[in-house]
Amino acid sequence: MAKKAKTKKNSKFYKIVSFILIVTTIISGGFLVYFDVLPLKYLLIGAVILLVIVLLIVYKLNAKTNLFTKLLCILLSLIIMFIEGLGIIYSYGTIEFFNNIIDTGYRNETYSLYVLEESQINNYKDLKGLTIGYKSDEEGNTKALNKLNNKIKYTSNEYDSITELVTELNDKKIDAIYINEAIMNVYLDEHEKEHLKPIGSFDITIKNNSDFKTVNITKKPFVLYLSGVDTSGNVYKSTRSDVNILAVVNPQKGKILLLNTPRDYYVTLEGKNTKDKLTHAGIYGIEESAKTLGLLYDTEVNYYAKINFTSFIKIIDNLGGITIDIDKPDYRYNGSHDCGYGYICEQNSKRLWDNNTIYIKYGKNVKLNGEQALAYTRNRHQFASGDNARGIHQQQVIKGIIEKAMSAKTITKYNTILKDLSKGIITNIDQKTITKFINYQLDNNIKWEISTYSVKGKDSFEKCYSLGNAKAYVLVPEEETIEEAKSLITEIIK
Numbered sequence: 001m002a003k004k005a006k007t008k009k010n011s012k013f014y015k016i017v018s019f020i021l022i023v024t025t026i027i028s029g030g031f032l033v034y035f036d037v038l039p040l041k042y043l044l045i046g047a048v049i050l051l052v053i054v055l056l057i058v059y060k061l062n063a064k065t066n067l068f069t070k071l072l073c074i075l076l077s078l079i080i081m082f083i084e085g086l087g088i089i090y091s092y093g094t095i096e097f098f099n100n101i102i103d104t105g106y107r108n109e110t111y112s113l114y115v116l117e118e119s120q121i122n123n124y125k126d127l128k129g130l131t132i133g134y135k136s137d138e139e140g141n142t143k144a145l146n147k148l149n150n151k152i153k154y155t156s157n158e159y160d161s162i163t164e165l166v167t168e169l170n171d172k173k174i175d176a177i178y179i180n181e182a183i184m185n186v187y188l189d190e191h192e193k194e195h196l197k198p199i200g201s202f203d204i205t206i207k208n209n210s211d212f213k214t215v216n217i218t219k220k221p222f223v224l225y226l227s228g229v230d231t232s233g234n235v236y237k238s239t240r241s242d243v244n245i246l247a248v249v250n251p252q253k254g255k256i257l258l259l260n261t262p263r264d265y266y267v268t269l270e271g272k273n274t275k276d277k278l279t280h281a282g283i284y285g286i287e288e289s290a291k292t293l294g295l296l297y298d299t300e301v302n303y304y305a306k307i308n309f310t311s312f313i314k315i316i317d318n319l320g321g322i323t324i325d326i327d328k329p330d331y332r333y334n335g336s337h338d339c340g341y342g343y344i345c346e347q348n349s350k351r352l353w354d355n356n357t358i359y360i361k362y363g364k365n366v367k368l369n370g371e372q373a374l375a376y377t378r379n380r381h382q383f384a385s386g387d388n389a390r391g392i393h394q395q396q397v398i399k400g401i402i403e404k405a406m407s408a409k410t411i412t413k414y415n416t417i418l419k420d421l422s423k424g425i426i427t428n429i430d431q432k433t434i435t436k437f438i439n440y441q442l443d444n445n446i447k448w449e450i451s452t453y454s455v456k457g458k459d460s461f462e463k464c465y466s467l468g469n470a471k472a473y474v475l476v477p478e479e480e481t482i483e484e485a486k487s488l489i490t491e492i493i494k
Helices: 002-035 040-062 067-101 141-149 162-170 181-190 278-284 286-297 309-318 370-378 387-405 431-444 479-493
Strands: 106-116 131-135 155-159 176-180 196-207 222-229 241-250 255-260 266-269 274-277 303-308 322-326 343-346 358-361 363-368 425-427 449-454 457-464 470-477
Touching: 002 040, 002 067, 040 067, 040 431, 067 425, 067 431, 106 141, 106 162, 106 181, 131 141, 131 162, 141 176, 141 196, 155 162, 162 176, 162 181, 176 181, 181 278, 222 286, 241 278, 241 286, 241 387, 241 479, 255 387, 255 479, 266 278, 266 286, 266 457, 266 470, 274 278, 274 457, 278 286, 286 303, 286 479, 303 309, 309 370, 309 387, 322 387, 343 370, 358 363, 358 370, 363 370, 370 387, 387 449, 449 479, 470 479
Parallel strands: 131 155, 131 176, 222 303, 255 449
Antiparallel strands: 106 176, 106 196, 222 241, 241 255, 266 274, 303 425, 322 363, 343 358, 457 470
């Protein structure tokens, strides 16, 4: 009787194990199919093999077999359930990451109050009853002014440009300036002698409604704008873009063109219909930078991705480093810093020199970690061509990242590679589009042919919109290089 009860109890246990195994198999399979995280051919092969194994285990567990077979089946069930659990976590983590980096179009802007350095005004409350000037034609003005209106009562004057604002402040016709901090930073970088001090700021959120034409990126050519910002802060804050590269991709031909445009290029801002430096376009949002480049090259930009210092370093370190050819510097010194013969040296990611200086010896097939790669992309003072050299370095590094990331060995680890990057990347490419492209790569193991090109310009001083039409250093485009770039884009797309 006891033996019968024990057999019944064991039978129930085997049924429970079988049920859990079947449920976890269905759930994990459902995750993989729904989120499309593996190519169909691999998914089908894996599903058939797994189904046969699971059915065999379930049969053996519930059939009359010896104890050793039962124990072996339980062990295999635990192993399979563990692997399936990892698959569910992997799928969920991947989807969560992509949901975190998808750009909703909202931007964080900081509006700051500035007074003369010698002013006795030390915070915004001291401006009660005084006169504050602000710049017209700024997208976030209404929200920013409403925030200030809720704090104090004051008189406001509207001006057409930041140059007028600063002039009026210096002439003491107004008591303070209230302006987008990004625009003020641009102005102060060009006018270092201005003695202004910030006395308070307010953060606002604005929505950008720019539309981009999406395509089937496994079948149609597309253009991706890659923006690198020289910060390690909030990637949703509009700021100047120091890296401006268009990746023109033809998935059917397996070709990629990396087209670099120098940050100081003198271009027409698409949304403002006036001239400015390309880097300043980023102040008005990454969409403005993308559309400005599209206007420059007579092409349509479909997607964009913006990355800051922190994420750039993590990507390369998570890839295990990249290998590229390091150009020989023209000069031994980087400013006042002696780099030594044949070495490139640069600040680290925290902008520190001395014991923190990053050194890289020039040569072929040099392996770089994240900090070294960042230092190389930022270095320009040791090269005679300056910003053009920096653009070429950026292309070399991006090419190295693509080649490493697209290898079959690395791409299967993309969930781990991207794990901690959600705070430093934003893109308008949705999760299904990205996973579809990754699956396309896994499925076809494409050996990408990557070419690079950099447009050139001539040094000049021209009026810039973001500086209130004050003159600043720019690179005026050499038209023959623009035409060559357009021709190369056409070759890839057609």
